[in-house]
Amino acid sequence: MTTTHIDLVTVTTQASVYFDGKCISHGITLADGTKKSVGVVLPATLTFNTGAPEIMECVAGSCDYKLAGSDVWLTSKPGERFSIPGNSSFEIRVTEPYHYICHFG
């Protein structure tokens, strides 16, 4: 089940631009105060660091990812999620734009 829309949010109009634009996201705040972001990773291989734990939910496209300390690349497709611990990192390898929701905490 893919999350195509999120209702009743406040959207931050300025995007976050990472890796020279290979990753672009917009922050959203839900009615209960929960913060998430919606974004896209363009074709590239990148390493992301986490502060808070994150759950990456794929809404379109796909990615391969490898968590810190793992040697295994896994694939994430629409409707699928993967979790990254806090204060950690993951590599992501994208060949078609990977559209995601990032859930924190």
Added chain:
Amino acid sequence: MTTTHIDLVTVTTQASVYFDGKCISHGITLADGTKKSVGVVLPATLTFNTGAPEIMECVAGSCDYKLAGSDVWLTSKPGERFSIPGNSSFEIRVTEPYHYICHFG
């Protein structure tokens, strides 16, 4: 006055990716049904075509733009807007990421 946030919107989680990722936007729908988008243009010179008339509101960064039929490049900065007629086009020249709200109609 820069619009930093828009409240009570439904956000489309899949981004629109234009020009190989030089422009990325997310669609939003306001409580009254009005559709807008929030997006960013990365450094590039691009030509956009309009269907409906559009108003481009800069929320961060800046751009130079030139409307179809004009020879004049103008600059748009945070808090400023410019209008593009329907079924027309404009060129946009960006040297630092240009963050915008696109208002339709």
